[in-house]
Amino acid sequence: KSFEDAITLSTEPDPLKVQLGQAQLKGGDVEAGKKTLHALMDVSEDAGVLNDTAYELADAGVDLPAAEAASLKSVTMQEKRSAATTLEGAKNEDFTAVYSLAADWDTLGWIYFKENKLPQAESYVRSAWLLLMNAEGGLHMGKIYEAEGKKDDALTAYLLAVKSMGSRQLTQNYADMKSEMETRAAALKAAGAHEKPCCAFGPGF
Numbered sequence: 001k002s003f004e005d006a007i008t009l010s011t012e013p014d015p016l017k018v019q020l021g022q023a024q025l026k027g028g029d030v031e032a033g034k035k036t037l038h039a040l041m042d043v044s045e046d047a048g049v050l051n052d053t054a055y056e057l058a059d060a061g062v063d064l065p066a067a068e069a070a071s072l073k074s075v076t077m078q079e080k081r082s083a084a085t086t087l088e089g090a091k092n093e094d095f096t097a098v099y100s101l102a103a104d105w106d107t108l109g110w111i112y113f114k115e116n117k118l119p120q121a122e123s124y125v126r127s128a129w130l131l132l133m134n135a136e137g138g139l140h141m142g143k144i145y146e147a148e149g150k151k152d153d154a155l156t157a158y159l160l161a162v163k164s165m166g167s168r169q170l171t172q173n174y175a176d177m178k179s180e181m182e183t184r185a186a187a188l189k190a191a192g193a194h195e196k197p198c199c200a201f202g203p204g205f
Contacts, residue, residue, distance in 0.1 A: 025060040050074035058111040102131040151193035158185040
Protein backbone atom coordinates (compact mmCIF):
# COMPACT_ATOMS: atom_id res chain seq x y z
CA LYS A 1 0.00 0.00 0.00
CA SER A 2 2.86 2.39 0.78
CA PHE A 3 4.42 1.78 -2.63
CA GLU A 4 1.07 2.27 -4.36
CA ASP A 5 0.60 5.61 -2.58
CA ALA A 6 4.14 6.70 -3.44
CA ILE A 7 3.68 5.76 -7.11
CA THR A 8 0.69 8.06 -7.47
CA LEU A 9 2.78 10.97 -6.16
CA SER A 10 6.05 10.24 -7.93
CA THR A 11 7.30 11.91 -11.12
CA GLU A 12 9.59 8.89 -11.70
CA PRO A 13 7.45 5.94 -10.67
CA ASP A 14 9.21 3.07 -12.48
CA PRO A 15 11.71 2.18 -9.71
CA LEU A 16 8.85 2.23 -7.21
CA LYS A 17 6.80 -0.04 -9.45
CA VAL A 18 9.68 -2.53 -9.50
CA GLN A 19 9.75 -2.46 -5.70
CA LEU A 20 5.97 -2.87 -5.60
CA GLY A 21 6.26 -5.95 -7.81
CA GLN A 22 8.97 -7.32 -5.55
CA ALA A 23 6.84 -6.72 -2.45
CA GLN A 24 3.85 -8.42 -4.07
CA LEU A 25 5.91 -11.47 -5.04
CA LYS A 26 7.51 -11.77 -1.62
CA GLY A 27 4.12 -11.22 0.01
CA GLY A 28 2.72 -14.21 -1.83
CA ASP A 29 0.54 -12.32 -4.32
CA VAL A 30 2.29 -13.82 -7.33
CA GLU A 31 -0.25 -12.86 -9.96
CA ALA A 32 -0.27 -9.22 -8.85
CA GLY A 33 3.53 -9.18 -8.82
CA LYS A 34 3.72 -10.61 -12.31
CA LYS A 35 1.16 -8.10 -13.56
CA THR A 36 3.04 -5.15 -12.02
CA LEU A 37 6.40 -6.22 -13.41
CA HIS A 38 5.10 -7.17 -16.85
CA ALA A 39 3.43 -3.77 -17.17
CA LEU A 40 6.96 -2.35 -17.11
CA MET A 41 8.90 -5.14 -18.78
CA ASP A 42 6.68 -5.60 -21.81
CA VAL A 43 6.89 -1.98 -22.99
CA SER A 44 10.19 -0.66 -21.65
CA GLU A 45 13.24 0.13 -23.76
CA ASP A 46 15.26 1.06 -20.67
CA ALA A 47 18.01 -1.45 -19.92
CA GLY A 48 17.83 -0.79 -16.18
CA VAL A 49 14.09 -1.39 -15.99
CA LEU A 50 14.39 -4.56 -18.08
CA ASN A 51 17.17 -5.88 -15.87
CA ASP A 52 15.41 -5.07 -12.60
CA THR A 53 12.06 -6.57 -13.58
CA ALA A 54 13.74 -9.69 -14.98
CA TYR A 55 15.73 -10.13 -11.78
CA GLU A 56 12.70 -9.89 -9.51
CA LEU A 57 10.79 -12.48 -11.53
CA ALA A 58 13.80 -14.80 -11.60
CA ASP A 59 14.62 -14.42 -7.93
CA ALA A 60 11.05 -15.44 -7.14
CA GLY A 61 11.32 -18.33 -9.63
CA VAL A 62 8.40 -16.95 -11.63
CA ASP A 63 7.88 -16.65 -15.40
CA LEU A 64 11.49 -17.55 -16.20
CA PRO A 65 11.21 -17.55 -20.03
CA ALA A 66 9.92 -13.96 -19.98
CA ALA A 67 12.61 -12.98 -17.48
CA GLU A 68 15.30 -14.52 -19.69
CA ALA A 69 14.03 -12.66 -22.77
CA ALA A 70 13.99 -9.31 -20.95
CA SER A 71 17.42 -9.92 -19.46
CA LEU A 72 18.92 -10.85 -22.82
CA LYS A 73 17.48 -7.66 -24.30
CA SER A 74 19.02 -5.61 -21.50
CA VAL A 75 22.41 -7.32 -21.83
CA THR A 76 22.42 -6.75 -25.60
CA MET A 77 21.69 -3.06 -25.11
CA GLN A 78 24.44 -2.68 -22.52
CA GLU A 79 26.97 -4.63 -24.56
CA LYS A 80 26.32 -2.51 -27.66
CA ARG A 81 26.82 0.66 -25.63
CA SER A 82 30.07 -0.62 -24.15
CA ALA A 83 31.35 -1.80 -27.54
CA ALA A 84 30.79 1.66 -29.02
CA THR A 85 32.85 3.38 -26.32
CA THR A 86 36.40 4.43 -27.13
CA LEU A 87 39.12 5.27 -24.64
CA GLU A 88 39.64 8.67 -26.23
CA GLY A 89 35.98 9.62 -25.97
CA ALA A 90 35.17 7.91 -22.69
CA LYS A 91 33.11 9.81 -20.13
CA ASN A 92 32.41 9.03 -16.49
CA GLU A 93 29.06 7.49 -17.39
CA ASP A 94 30.80 5.09 -19.77
CA PHE A 95 32.83 3.65 -16.90
CA THR A 96 29.69 3.43 -14.78
CA ALA A 97 28.04 1.56 -17.66
CA VAL A 98 30.60 -1.23 -17.26
CA TYR A 99 29.25 -1.92 -13.78
CA SER A 100 25.69 -1.84 -15.10
CA LEU A 101 26.67 -4.41 -17.72
CA ALA A 102 28.21 -6.62 -15.06
CA ALA A 103 25.02 -6.39 -12.99
CA ASP A 104 23.04 -7.42 -16.09
CA TRP A 105 25.36 -10.39 -16.62
CA ASP A 106 24.70 -11.45 -13.03
CA THR A 107 20.95 -11.23 -13.61
CA LEU A 108 21.10 -13.32 -16.78
CA GLY A 109 23.34 -15.89 -15.11
CA TRP A 110 20.97 -16.09 -12.14
CA ILE A 111 18.07 -16.71 -14.49
CA TYR A 112 20.03 -19.51 -16.16
CA PHE A 113 20.70 -20.97 -12.71
CA LYS A 114 16.99 -20.94 -11.96
CA GLU A 115 16.45 -22.71 -15.28
CA ASN A 116 19.12 -25.29 -14.34
CA LYS A 117 21.36 -24.18 -17.23
CA LEU A 118 24.47 -24.38 -15.09
CA PRO A 119 27.28 -23.87 -17.65
CA GLN A 120 25.64 -20.68 -18.93
CA ALA A 121 24.91 -19.58 -15.36
CA GLU A 122 28.52 -20.00 -14.30
CA SER A 123 29.85 -18.16 -17.35
CA TYR A 124 27.76 -15.04 -16.87
CA VAL A 125 27.84 -14.85 -13.08
CA ARG A 126 31.60 -15.47 -12.94
CA SER A 127 32.16 -12.62 -15.42
CA ALA A 128 30.05 -10.32 -13.26
CA TRP A 129 31.71 -11.50 -10.05
CA LEU A 130 35.19 -10.79 -11.45
CA LEU A 131 34.19 -7.19 -12.15
CA LEU A 132 32.06 -6.42 -9.12
CA MET A 133 33.21 -8.73 -6.30
CA ASN A 134 30.02 -7.84 -4.43
CA ALA A 135 28.05 -9.77 -1.85
CA GLU A 136 25.10 -10.73 -4.03
CA GLY A 137 27.35 -11.92 -6.84
CA GLY A 138 29.31 -14.02 -4.35
CA LEU A 139 26.13 -15.63 -3.07
CA HIS A 140 25.04 -16.42 -6.62
CA MET A 141 28.48 -17.73 -7.55
CA GLY A 142 28.63 -19.97 -4.51
CA LYS A 143 25.20 -21.45 -5.14
CA ILE A 144 26.07 -22.18 -8.76
CA TYR A 145 29.32 -23.86 -7.77
CA GLU A 146 27.48 -25.89 -5.14
CA ALA A 147 24.97 -27.06 -7.75
CA GLU A 148 27.90 -28.10 -9.96
CA GLY A 149 29.56 -30.00 -7.13
CA LYS A 150 32.52 -27.59 -6.97
CA LYS A 151 32.63 -27.38 -3.19
CA ASP A 152 36.04 -25.71 -2.84
CA ASP A 153 35.08 -23.01 -5.32
CA ALA A 154 31.73 -22.49 -3.59
CA LEU A 155 33.38 -22.15 -0.18
CA THR A 156 35.92 -19.66 -1.53
CA ALA A 157 33.21 -17.56 -3.19
CA TYR A 158 31.21 -17.34 0.03
CA LEU A 159 34.24 -16.42 2.13
CA LEU A 160 35.41 -13.75 -0.31
CA ALA A 161 31.94 -12.26 -0.48
CA VAL A 162 31.63 -12.16 3.31
CA LYS A 163 35.06 -10.49 3.57
CA SER A 164 33.99 -7.89 1.00
CA MET A 165 31.16 -6.82 3.32
CA GLY A 166 33.62 -5.87 6.06
CA SER A 167 32.44 -4.97 9.54
CA ARG A 168 30.21 -2.04 8.60
CA GLN A 169 26.57 -1.82 9.62
CA LEU A 170 24.49 -3.75 7.09
CA THR A 171 20.90 -3.36 5.97
CA GLN A 172 18.67 -6.30 6.83
CA ASN A 173 18.87 -7.63 3.28
CA TYR A 174 22.67 -7.71 3.31
CA ALA A 175 22.79 -9.01 6.87
CA ASP A 176 20.60 -11.92 5.75
CA MET A 177 22.92 -12.56 2.79
CA LYS A 178 25.95 -12.57 5.06
CA SER A 179 24.29 -14.96 7.50
CA GLU A 180 23.27 -17.31 4.69
CA MET A 181 26.78 -17.35 3.22
CA GLU A 182 28.36 -17.97 6.62
CA THR A 183 25.97 -20.88 7.21
CA ARG A 184 26.66 -22.36 3.78
CA ALA A 185 30.42 -21.91 4.23
CA ALA A 186 30.30 -23.70 7.59
CA ALA A 187 28.37 -26.60 6.05
CA LEU A 188 30.87 -26.88 3.20
CA LYS A 189 33.80 -26.89 5.64
CA ALA A 190 32.09 -29.61 7.66
CA ALA A 191 31.72 -31.60 4.42
CA GLY A 192 35.48 -31.35 3.80
CA ALA A 193 35.71 -28.37 1.45
CA HIS A 194 38.82 -26.20 1.54
CA GLU A 195 39.25 -22.54 0.72
CA LYS A 196 41.35 -21.90 -2.38
CA PRO A 197 44.10 -19.31 -2.64
CA CYS A 198 42.53 -16.24 -4.28
CA CYS A 199 44.70 -16.49 -7.39
CA ALA A 200 43.66 -20.12 -7.87
CA PHE A 201 39.96 -19.53 -7.38
CA GLY A 202 38.11 -21.22 -10.19
CA PRO A 203 38.49 -20.87 -13.96
CA GLY A 204 39.53 -17.37 -14.90
CA PHE A 205 40.58 -16.23 -11.41
